[in-house]
Amino acid sequence: xxxxxxxxxxxxxxxxxxxxxxxxxxxxxxxxxxxxxxxxxxxxxxxxxxxxxxxxxxxxxxxxxxxxxxxxxxxxxxxxxxxxxxxxxxxxxxxxxxxxxxxxxxxxxxxxxxxxxxxxxxxxxxxxxxxxxxxxxxxxxxxxxxxxxxxxxxxxxxxxxxxxxxxxxxxxxxxxxxxxxxxxxxxxxxxxxxxxxxxxxxxx
Amino acid sequence: xxxxxxxxxxxxxxxxxxxxxxxxxxxxxxxxxxxxxxxxxxxxxxxxxxxxxxxxxxxxxxxxxxxxxxxxxxxxxxxxxxxxxxxxxxxxxxxxxxxxxxxxxxxxxxxxxxxxxxxxxxxxxxxxxxxxxxxxxxxxxxxxxxxxxxxxxxxxxxxxxxxxxxxxxxxxxxxxxxxxxxxxxxxxxxxxxxxxxxxxxxxxxxxxxxxxxxxxxxxxxxxxxxxxxxxxxxxxxxxxxxxxxxxxxxxxxxxxxxxxxxxxxxxxxxxxxxxxxxxxxxxxxxxxxxxxxxxxxxxxxxxxxxxxxxxxxxxxxxxxxxxxxxxxxxxxxxxxxxxxxxxxxxxxxxxxxxxxxxxxxxxxxxxxxxxxx
Numbered sequence: 149x150x151x152x153x154x155x156x157x158x159x160x161x162x163x164x165x166x167x168x169x170x171x172x173x174x175x176x177x178x179x180x181x182x183x184x185x186x187x188x189x190x191x192x193x194x195x196x197x198x199x200x201x202x203x204x205x206x207x208x209x210x211x212x213x214x215x216x217x218x219x220x221x222x223x224x225x226x227x228x229x230x231x232x233x234x235x236x237x238x239x240x241x242x243x244x245x246x247x248x249x250x251x252x253x254x255x256x257x258x259x260x261x262x263x264x265x266x267x268x269x270x271x272x273x274x275x276x277x278x279x280x281x282x283x284x285x286x287x288x289x290x291x292x293x294x295x296x297x298x299x300x301x302x303x304x305x306x307x308x309x310x311x312x313x314x315x316x317x318x319x320x321x322x323x324x325x326x327x328x329x330x331x332x333x334x335x336x337x338x339x340x341x342x343x344x345x346x347x348x349x350x351x352x
Numbered sequence: 353x354x355x356x357x358x359x360x361x362x363x364x365x366x367x368x369x370x371x372x373x374x375x376x377x378x379x380x381x382x383x384x385x386x387x388x389x390x391x392x393x394x395x396x397x398x399x400x401x402x403x404x405x406x407x408x409x410x411x412x413x414x415x416x417x418x419x420x421x422x423x424x425x426x427x428x429x430x431x432x433x434x435x436x437x438x439x440x441x442x443x444x445x446x447x448x449x450x451x452x453x454x455x456x457x458x459x460x461x462x463x464x465x466x467x468x469x470x471x472x473x474x475x476x477x478x479x480x481x482x483x484x485x486x487x488x489x490x491x492x493x494x495x496x497x498x499x500x501x502x503x504x505x506x507x508x509x510x511x512x513x514x515x516x517x518x519x520x521x522x523x524x525x526x527x528x529x530x531x532x533x534x535x536x537x538x539x540x541x542x543x544x545x546x547x548x549x550x551x552x553x554x555x556x557x558x559x560x561x562x563x564x565x566x567x568x569x570x571x572x573x574x575x576x577x578x579x580x581x582x583x584x585x586x587x588x589x590x591x592x593x594x595x596x597x598x599x600x601x602x603x604x605x606x607x608x609x610x611x612x613x614x615x616x617x618x619x620x621x622x623x624x625x626x627x628x629x630x631x632x633x634x635x636x637x638x639x640x641x642x643x644x645x646x647x648x649x650x651x652x653x654x655x656x657x658x659x660x661x662x663x664x665x666x667x668x669x670x671x672x673x674x675x676x677x678x679x680x681x682x683x684x685x686x687x688x689x690x691x692x693x694x695x696x697x698x699x700x701x702x703x704x705x706x707x708x709x710x711x712x713x714x715x716x717x718x719x720x721x722x723x724x725x
Contacts, residue, residue, distance in 0.1 A: 204641075205641065205642075206641045206642075207640060207641015207642065208641070225642075226543070227543055227544040227545075228543045228544065228545040228548070229544045229545070229546075229570065229571075231545075231547045325545075328544075329641050330634075330636070330641070330642065330643070331636040331637070331638075331640060331641050331642060331643065332641070333544075333573070334511045334513045334573075334616045334618065334634075334636045335509060335510075335511050335636045335637060335638045336638065337511075337574065337616065341574070
């Protein structure tokens with residue numbers, strides 16, 4: 149049986165494709181709507197980015213590519229042997245320019261797509277937090293008064309600036325990671341380590 | 353689903369119920385494993401379902417323990433694992449027993465799990481503990497018994513991934529890491545994330561050799577030759593080298609006993625650091641994305657109960673074994689034999705006939721209609 153690789157069709161897809169091509173590993177061609185594609189001895193699953201760690205943790209996929217931001221949020225028990233170097237971004241706390249800093253508030257209301265990570269970040273710092281979970285357009289929340297600040301990923305910071313927000317603190321750096329299921333790592337050792345080595349050489 | 357079910361038939365999250373075929377399959381698995389335990393001359397122990405909460409005071413399980421107040425105000429807990437209970441019994445009730453003691457158990461543990469797919473609160477564990485025996489011999493014995501369990505269950509392609517916590521703790525001896533950094537380091541080593549390990553260590557001021565050795569733990573996994581590589585990479589650290597040597601001795605014995613092809617080395621396996629002190633191992637097999645069971649050496653635990661003894665043990669999760677065998681198409685399922693029907697209008701006569709058939713060993717279904725002829 150071929151190794152199964154879980155990928156998301158989100159922002160990491162083009163980076164993943166470029167890396168696989170550079171490494172000489174087959175990659176599904178073109179824009180396909182199929183969710184499972186077999187090519188050149190690998191089986192690819194296309195799932196939602198937040199679900200990639202779940203598929204790999206449960207062993208439905210042997211490997212996958214997921215952003216560190218997603219891994220931090222999912223808290224999945226998987227191996228992360230390679231930092232693939234693309235999809236670099238920062239997870240930050242941002243608030244309206246000229247707004248009061250969150251450090252002076254008794255309870256901070258935070259809008260985010262990353263509820264678990266956000267709650268942990270503030271609670272670890274001794275700040276009570278109320279997390280408002282949103283699915284997108286998080287930058288709007290402080291503008292409309294839904295939240296005091298946001299926790300979100302930024303690449304260039306342009307979206308933040310255009311919505312009148314500025315970075316207050318950095319939560320974590322993120323980039324794409326190769327993740328591997330713990331059982332596959334041992335039970336399918338040879339195929340898995342060959343893939344790690346091939347991709348590792350290509351992103352070095 | 354049609355209509356509304358009665359309110360009382362709802363089940364709380366995390367509990368399950370096994371019926372007929374499923375229950376029979378689980379019994380068969382338990383029988384197969386217990387037969388192996390008995391075969392290696394282990395003695396069964398049936399510990400209580402609850403005990404004082406202090407007995408179970410393990411860091412990793414604390415958040416998952418169901419505890420409650422007894423009528424006398426003492427804090428009690430439903431057992432979240434067997435090992436602490438067996439250690440307590442070995443140090444108390446069995447204090448006069450000579451060592452080594454070989455004990456096994458089979459039963460449920462209860463753990464609070466947040467409602468998330470695939471996690472049950474009630475888990476069925478089958479395991480054993482070897483208490484007070486010498487190191488490498490007992491380690492090898494335990495791993496060999498685990499191997500025989502998998503053989504006798506008919507599992508395909510199983511792998512025992514062996515590590516030694518003395519490598520990680522040996523490397524850190526002398527590096528005064530604060531608890532938060534240690535936690536993050538352990539988590540990054542466990543994730544086999546070399547970049548992450550480097551990042552955690554950057555601010556600790558640890559010597560370069562130590563940092564590089566910790567980074568190397570993320571890739572020191574594979575065949576036996578990993579141990580030779582480890583000896584070179586970790587040569588500067590006396591305790592780490594000693595740990596690798598211990599592991600090598602056990603692996604050598606298991607290989608000589610014909611188990612070599614089932615062994616994998618994983619020096620980045622650092623789970624259960626608050627508990628395990630030496631050899632650790634996990635059981636993996638194709639078809640299941642997580643371990644079926646595992647174990648290791650925990651030389652510090654019995655001292656908590658006033659009888660310091662070295663100890664090593666392992667357990668298999670029955671639920672996981674069942675799932676694995678099903679996925680591999682190797683379930684031990686047998687359907688129930690056909691029953692003879694005991695029918696008749698005369699209740700007494702039919703019952704007498706049914707009892708006769710039972711004495712003869714038949715499976716009987718009693719279907720007397722009770723109408724006097």
